Amino acid sequence: MKILTFSTLFPSSVRPSHGIFVETRLRELLKSGQVESRVIAPVPWFPSTNPRWGDYARFAATPLREQRNGLDVRHPRYLLAPKVGMTLAPLTLALGARAVVRELIDEGFDFDLIDAHYYYPDGVAAALLAKWFGKPLTITARGTDLNLISQYALPRRMIEWAARRAAGSIGVCAALMDVLRGWGHDPARLNVLRNGVDLERFKPLPQDRMRAELGVGGEPLLLSVGHLIERKGHHVAIEALAEMVKTRPGARLLVIGEGQERAALTALAARLGVNDKLRLTGSLPNTELLKWYSAADVLLLCSSREGWANVLLESMACGTPVVATDIWGTPEVVAAPEAGRLVAERTGAAFAAGIEALLADGTDRAATRRYAEGFSWQSTTDGQLRLFNAIKGEGGRA
Numbered sequence: 001m002k003i004l005t006f007s008t009l010f011p012s013s014v015r016p017s018h019g020i021f022v023e024t025r026l027r028e029l030l031k032s033g034q035v036e037s038r039v040i041a042p043v044p045w046f047p048s049t050n051p052r053w054g055d056y057a058r059f060a061a062t063p064l065r066e067q068r069n070g071l072d073v074r075h076p077r078y079l080l081a082p083k084v085g086m087t088l089a090p091l092t093l094a095l096g097a098r099a100v101v102r103e104l105i106d107e108g109f110d111f112d113l114i115d116a117h118y119y120y121p122d123g124v125a126a127a128l129l130a131k132w133f134g135k136p137l138t139i140t141a142r143g144t145d146l147n148l149i150s151q152y153a154l155p156r157r158m159i160e161w162a163a164r165r166a167a168g169s170i171g172v173c174a175a176l177m178d179v180l181r182g183w184g185h186d187p188a189r190l191n192v193l194r195n196g197v198d199l200e201r202f203k204p205l206p207q208d209r210m211r212a213e214l215g216v217g218g219e220p221l222l223l224s225v226g227h228l229i230e231r232k233g234h235h236v237a238i239e240a241l242a243e244m245v246k247t248r249p250g251a252r253l254l255v256i257g258e259g260q261e262r263a264a265l266t267a268l269a270a271r272l273g274v275n276d277k278l279r280l281t282g283s284l285p286n287t288e289l290l291k292w293y294s295a296a297d298v299l300l301l302c303s304s305r306e307g308w309a310n311v312l313l314e315s316m317a318c319g320t321p322v323v324a325t326d327i328w329g330t331p332e333v334v335a336a337p338e339a340g341r342l343v344a345e346r347t348g349a350a351f352a353a354g355i356e357a358l359l360a361d362g363t364d365r366a367a368t369r370r371y372a373e374g375f376s377w378q379s380t381t382d383g384q385l386r387l388f389n390a391i392k393g394e395g396g397r398a
């Protein structure tokens with residue numbers, strides 16, 4: 001079977017960790033030997049590669065075509081205009097990719113279906129392409145596309161149109177498919193295929209050795225990973241640290257990630273008197289994260305919204321339990337005591353209490369790893385193959 005993978009969430013040579021979960025799912029699917037794929041991963045057009053422009057410069061530096069782990073990846077450009085950009089993005093995405101889709105077909109890759117990731121704007125753009133080229137479509141919802149962006153009237157209407165056009169919708173957690181079900185979409189077309197975890201990349205390393213190598217320590221050593229944006233809740237993790245040090249003065253917090261909240265987080269730590277107990281590492285390569293997971297005692301995920309947070313399983317695969325907000329798909333990941341604890345309130349005090357409860361019960365890093373081993377990619381691959389074959393066999397209707 002030939003599939004066209006379509007998403008702006010896909011790694012490139014200049015942004016190797018961007019959307020790596022989409023690439024990982026595709027690579028695991030290709031291991032089945034039953035699927036051939038080409039990837040279209042559009043990036044916004046920008047005129048300059050000058051580093052002072054940050055991410056925009058990396059967009060400009062992205063090659064138009066490259067090979068990644070044996071995958072042929074195209075990066076056509078699309079216009080992302082200021083202020084009105086998100087409203088027009090589905091159309092500009094589709095128009096920017098249209099010529100590349102035609103080129104693939106002319107080269108002999110006349111694909112059987114489009115497999116799109118992220119409902120808005122990517123899924124809507126893919127629905128336009130599917131209509132223009134007469135192809136069936138699947139769209140995977142991953143989090144904020146349905147639990148945040150859909151709160152806006154115009155994007156929601158476009159998402160609903162794309163969902164009706166799709167032969168199948170996939171959610172990385174049941175909570176996301178409940179959104180479409182609540183809107184009245186056909187349950188027969190709604191599929192839950194969770195993300196897995198790469199158990200070879202993420203595996204336990206000796207905790208003491210990792211702490212020495214990284215130059216970190218703490219009793220306990222807490223870890224928070226993700227973009228430095230309000231939604232990820234690193235400020236809540238810092239507030240939890242401030243609560244913890246009242247009874248555990250050796251507590252320390254590592255925050256891995258980069259983003260617009262960095263200065264605010266530093267100021268918060270100073271105001272709460274824990275700036276000497278906090279370390280902001282900046283962004284780190286995905287391949288290095290297992291060392292930090294292995295060094296930590298507890299991973300904190302203080303998010304206000306999540307679909308299926310990959311950091312949870314990555315941490316558990318390294319033997320480190322988690323304390324996370326009880327929201328959306330997270331209860332589907334943290335579903336046993338050895339996995340960690342869920343926190344009902346998104347406050348520092350509530351997270352500190354959750355951490356204390358976890359530590360008081362005792363942690364078994366080997367048991368946490370065994371729990372993570374139940375989340376391999378195989379069941380997700382099998383589910384995709386069943387869905388794609390059903391769509392192909394029924395002439396584009398799942």
